[in-house]
Amino acid sequence: MQANIFTLSGIAKRYARGDDAVTIFDGLDMDIARGAFIALMGPSGSGKTTLLNLLGGIDRPDSGELRYDGRRIDSMSEAELTVWRARHVGFVFQSFNLLPMLTAARNVELPLTLTDLGRAERERRVGVALDLVGLGHCGHRPPSQLSGGQQQRVAIARAIVADTEVLLCDEPTGNLDRNASTEVLELLRTLNEELGKTIIMVTHDRMAADHARTTLALDKGRFVDAAVPA
C-alpha cells in the first residue's frame, strides 16, 4: 500500500470549444496522501470539477499519468474503469442526486446492486451506512420526506456503503443552509478521522474549507497560495 493514494504527473486536459481547444491543465503534478481531507478552492472555471472528475475516473487526461495506489488508471479501458470506480471511489454532489421514487435505504443500496452480495448482506451494509450518518431511523422514507441536510447525509451513506476508501465531493454544502452544512461537514470530518476515508471536496465556501485538514487553491489550472481569497 502506497503512502500517496493518488499521484498525478504531467496531467494535461483540454476541451474542445467550437473550433478551439481550451486548455484546463497543462502539466499538473499532484500527490494526495492516503487519509487526506482536502478542500479544493479557486475561482469559477479554474478546473476544480475537472480535477475531481479525473480523480474519480469519470474523465480522462489527454496526457500524463494518473495513479491510484501506484496503479495507472488513465490507461484503463472503460470496463476496467467502471469496476475500479465501484471499488474505490464514492461521489457526493451538490444536488444530492437521490432517486425520488426510491426510499432512502434503496437509494443507499444502489452501489451494491452491481455486486454479487446477497440480499441480507446488502441490508446489513445499508443499515450500517445509514447509522453512520445518523439516519438509521429514516431508511423507509422517500427523499421528499427528508430535509436537505438529511438528503445529503443519505447521499453520503450511498457514497460509503461499498466501503470505498475515497470520497469525492463536489460542493456538498452548496444547497444547504448553515446548520445543515455544519452537520454534513462534521460528518465528513468524522469519516476522515475515524474511518480513515480520503476526502477531496470542491467548495467555494470558506467555512466548508475550514473543516478540511488542507486547503488547496486552483487558479487557471495551477495550484496557487491557498491563503489568497478565492
Ligand SMILES: Nc1ncnc2c1ncn2[C@@H]1O[C@H](COP(=O)(O)OP(=O)(O)OP(=O)(O)O)[C@@H](O)[C@H]1O
Ligand atoms: N465537458 C466539457 N466540455 C467543454 N468545456 C468544459 C467541459 N467541462 C468543463 N469545461 C470547461 O473547463 C473549464 C473548467 O471547468 P471546471 O468545471 O473544472 O471549473 P470549476 O473550477 O469547477 O468551476 P465552478 O467553480 O464554476 O464549478 C471551464 O471553462 C468549463 O467551461
